[in-house]
Amino acid sequence: MTQQLEATRRTPLNRERVLRAAVELADDVGFESLSMRRLAEELGVVPMALYKHVANKEELLDGMVASLIGEIDPPVTHTDWKSTVRLRVLSARRALQRHPWARQAIESRTTKTAAVLDYMESFAGMFLAGGFSADLTHHVMHAIGGRMWGFTQELFDDQSGPTAESPAEVPPEAQAAMMQQMAERYPNIVAIATGTAHDGSSVVGHGCDDQFEFEFALDLLLDGFERLHEQGWSSRQAKLDRR
Amino acid sequence: MTQQLEATRRTPLNRERVLRAAVELADDVGFESLSMRRLAEELGVVPMALYKHVANKEELLDGMVASLIGEIDPPVTHTDWKSTVRLRVLSARRALQRHPWARQAIESRTTKTAAVLDYMESFAGMFLAGGFSADLTHHVMHAIGGRMWGFTQELFDDQSGPTAESPAEVPPEAQAAMMQQMAERYPNIVAIATGTAHDGSSVVGHGCDDQFEFEFALDLLLDGFERLHEQGWSSRQAKLDRR
DNA sequence: TTGACAAGTGTACCGCGTACACCTACCGTT
DNA sequence: AACGGTAGGTGTACGCGGTACACTTGTCAA
Incomplete structure (x- = not known):
C-alpha cells in the first residue's frame, strides 16, 4: 500500500517545476491572483512545500521574471x-x-x-x-x-468612463446620452478618441492599436x-x- | 460624565479628513504600509469607521490621487x-x-x-x-x-547589485573586489555608470541626477x-x- | 543497520480588507 | 416633552494572504 502511495506520488518538485507552474498559473489567473497557496494547490502540494524550492514569494517572482527574460530573443x-x-x-x-x-x-x-x-x-x-x-x-x-x-x-487601456459599473448592463441607447455628456465635459478626450476612429465607428472606447x-x-x-x-x-x- | 466623553470626542470624521490623513500616512510609511487598519488607528478610530466615508480602499486611493492632482499647477x-x-x-x-x-x-x-x-x-x-x-x-x-x-x-533607482543583503555591513575594501567582479561580468553597465561620474568618483551606485x-x-x-x-x-x- | 539529508506536512500566527449587526448621540417633527 | 430617523462609530467575525517552526517520511551512503 505504501507502494501505491509511492506510485501515486508525483516526481518530486524542484525549482524549475515550481517556476514553470507559477508562470502557467499567472498566465491563467493573472498576477494579483497568483498566491503561494494557490500555486501549491495547483502542484498538489501543501503551501509550505514551496518554500523548500524558493525562499519566499519575492524570489518566486524574480524567478518568473528571469524565465521571461529567457524568452526574449x-x-x-x-x-x-x-x-x-x-x-x-x-x-x-x-x-x-x-x-x-x-x-x-x-x-x-x-x-x-x-x-x-x-x-x-x-x-x-x-x-x-x-x-x-x-x-x-x-x-x-x-x-x-x-x-x-x-x-x-x-494609462488608457480602460475604456471605462467614471461611471463604469455594470459590464454588459448598459441600456442600448442610453449610451448616446452618456456620449453626449462625455462630449460636453471632455471635448478634447472625445476628439482625440474619435479622431482616430478612422473607420467612422464613433464609440468612445473603440480601443486603439x-x-x-x-x-x-x-x-x-x-x-x-x-x-x-x-x-x-x-x-x-x-x-x-x-x- | 457623558459631558466629559463628549468633550473628549474629536470632531467627527469626514471624507476630507480621512483623505488628508491617508496622504499624510502614506507620505510617512509608504504605499505598501498604508492599510485601512493603520489609517484608522492614526485617526483614533476603529477600522470599520472609515467605511462610513469611503466605500473601500480602492476609493480611498482614488481620492488620494485626486488630491494629488489638486497639487498640480x-x-x-x-x-x-x-x-x-x-x-x-x-x-x-x-x-x-x-x-x-x-x-x-x-x-x-x-x-x-x-x-x-x-x-x-x-x-x-x-x-x-x-x-x-x-x-x-x-x-x-x-x-x-x-x-x-x-x-x-x-529601472535603475536601486544601486544594489545582485548580492545586496546587508545595508551597511559591507567590509570596507571588499567593495573593490566586488567592483572587480562587476567590471568583469557587467562591463557595459559599469562603463555607463562610471562614464557619467564626471567628478571622477567611480563608485558604482553613485546615483544619477x-x-x-x-x-x-x-x-x-x-x-x-x-x-x-x-x-x-x-x-x-x-x-x-x-x- | 544507521543516520544524515532532502522533500513534504500540519499547525499556527499575524496582518489584511471588509460584511454585518449593533449602539448611540443628535435632529426635526409632532 | 416624547419619538423616530439618521449619521457616525463599534465589535465581532470571516476568509485570504505570507510564512515561521516543528514534525514526519522516503532515500541513499557509509
Missing part, C-alpha cells in the same frame, strides 16, 4: 544599432504579451537579479556597439525605461537618440547649453 | 504649447516627489475617476490648443505615458512631437509609409 548581429535595438524591444514586447502578468511583476521588483542585470548589460551593449558614448548610452537607457521591456505605462502606439513612441525615441548620437551629444555640453 | 497661458506642456509636467513631477507613494498609487488605479479624466482632458487640450491634430494628440499622449504624471519607469534624466527624456519626446507636428504628421500617412 538575443540581439541580432550584423545590422545597425537601431534595428538591433528595435527588434530586440519588439521581441521583448512579444514575450510580454504572452505573459500578461509580466508588466506588473517587473514593476514590482526592486532588487535586480543577475538575469535582469544580464539583460540590461546586453541592452546597453547594443548602443555601445553602435558607437554611442557611455554617457549618451546611460541617458538613453533611462529614457527608454520600461519600453526596453516591451511595455508602456498604459496598441502595437502602433508602442512603435510610435519607440521610433520617436530611437530617432531622437540617433540625432543626438550624430551630433555628438554629451551631457556636459547639454548642461552647459541649459543656462 | 494649472497650465500656464500665453506661451507656446511646448513650454506649457513642459512646465505642467514638471509641476506634476514636483507634486509626485512630495508624495513618494503617488507613482504606485497611480499605477495601481485601473478605472479613471473624474479627477483623472479632468487632468487628461486638460492635458490633451494643451496640444490641441497648440494646433496639434486630434490624431497626433492621441498618439502623443500615448507616447508621453507616465511622464505626463511626472514619473518614469525607474534623476531630474536630468527625466528632462532628457521629456525633451527628447517634446522635440520629436514638434518635428512631427511641423511636418504635418498623420497616422494614416505613417501607416502607409510603413509598408
Whole structure:
C-alpha cells in the first residue's frame, strides 16, 4: 500500500517545476491572483512545500521574471544599432504579451537579479556597439525605461468612463446620452478618441492599436537618440547649453 | 460624565479628513504600509469607521490621487504649447516627489475617476490648443505615458547589485573586489555608470541626477512631437509609409 | 543497520480588507 | 416633552494572504 502511495506520488518538485507552474498559473489567473497557496494547490502540494524550492514569494517572482527574460530573443548581429535595438524591444514586447502578468511583476521588483542585470548589460551593449558614448548610452537607457521591456505605462487601456459599473448592463441607447455628456465635459478626450476612429465607428472606447502606439513612441525615441548620437551629444555640453 | 466623553470626542470624521490623513500616512510609511487598519488607528478610530466615508480602499486611493492632482499647477497661458506642456509636467513631477507613494498609487488605479479624466482632458487640450491634430494628440499622449504624471519607469533607482543583503555591513575594501567582479561580468553597465561620474568618483551606485534624466527624456519626446507636428504628421500617412 | 539529508506536512500566527449587526448621540417633527 | 430617523462609530467575525517552526517520511551512503 505504501507502494501505491509511492506510485501515486508525483516526481518530486524542484525549482524549475515550481517556476514553470507559477508562470502557467499567472498566465491563467493573472498576477494579483497568483498566491503561494494557490500555486501549491495547483502542484498538489501543501503551501509550505514551496518554500523548500524558493525562499519566499519575492524570489518566486524574480524567478518568473528571469524565465521571461529567457524568452526574449538575443540581439541580432550584423545590422545597425537601431534595428538591433528595435527588434530586440519588439521581441521583448512579444514575450510580454504572452505573459500578461509580466508588466506588473517587473514593476514590482526592486532588487535586480543577475538575469535582469544580464539583460540590461546586453541592452546597453547594443548602443555601445553602435558607437554611442557611455554617457549618451546611460541617458538613453533611462529614457527608454520600461519600453526596453516591451511595455508602456498604459494609462488608457480602460475604456471605462467614471461611471463604469455594470459590464454588459448598459441600456442600448442610453449610451448616446452618456456620449453626449462625455462630449460636453471632455471635448478634447472625445476628439482625440474619435479622431482616430478612422473607420467612422464613433464609440468612445473603440480601443486603439496598441502595437502602433508602442512603435510610435519607440521610433520617436530611437530617432531622437540617433540625432543626438550624430551630433555628438554629451551631457556636459547639454548642461552647459541649459543656462 | 457623558459631558466629559463628549468633550473628549474629536470632531467627527469626514471624507476630507480621512483623505488628508491617508496622504499624510502614506507620505510617512509608504504605499505598501498604508492599510485601512493603520489609517484608522492614526485617526483614533476603529477600522470599520472609515467605511462610513469611503466605500473601500480602492476609493480611498482614488481620492488620494485626486488630491494629488489638486497639487498640480494649472497650465500656464500665453506661451507656446511646448513650454506649457513642459512646465505642467514638471509641476506634476514636483507634486509626485512630495508624495513618494503617488507613482504606485497611480499605477495601481485601473478605472479613471473624474479627477483623472479632468487632468487628461486638460492635458490633451494643451496640444490641441497648440494646433496639434486630434490624431497626433492621441498618439502623443500615448507616447508621453507616465511622464505626463511626472514619473518614469525607474529601472535603475536601486544601486544594489545582485548580492545586496546587508545595508551597511559591507567590509570596507571588499567593495573593490566586488567592483572587480562587476567590471568583469557587467562591463557595459559599469562603463555607463562610471562614464557619467564626471567628478571622477567611480563608485558604482553613485546615483544619477534623476531630474536630468527625466528632462532628457521629456525633451527628447517634446522635440520629436514638434518635428512631427511641423511636418504635418498623420497616422494614416505613417501607416502607409510603413509598408 | 544507521543516520544524515532532502522533500513534504500540519499547525499556527499575524496582518489584511471588509460584511454585518449593533449602539448611540443628535435632529426635526409632532 | 416624547419619538423616530439618521449619521457616525463599534465589535465581532470571516476568509485570504505570507510564512515561521516543528514534525514526519522516503532515500541513499557509509
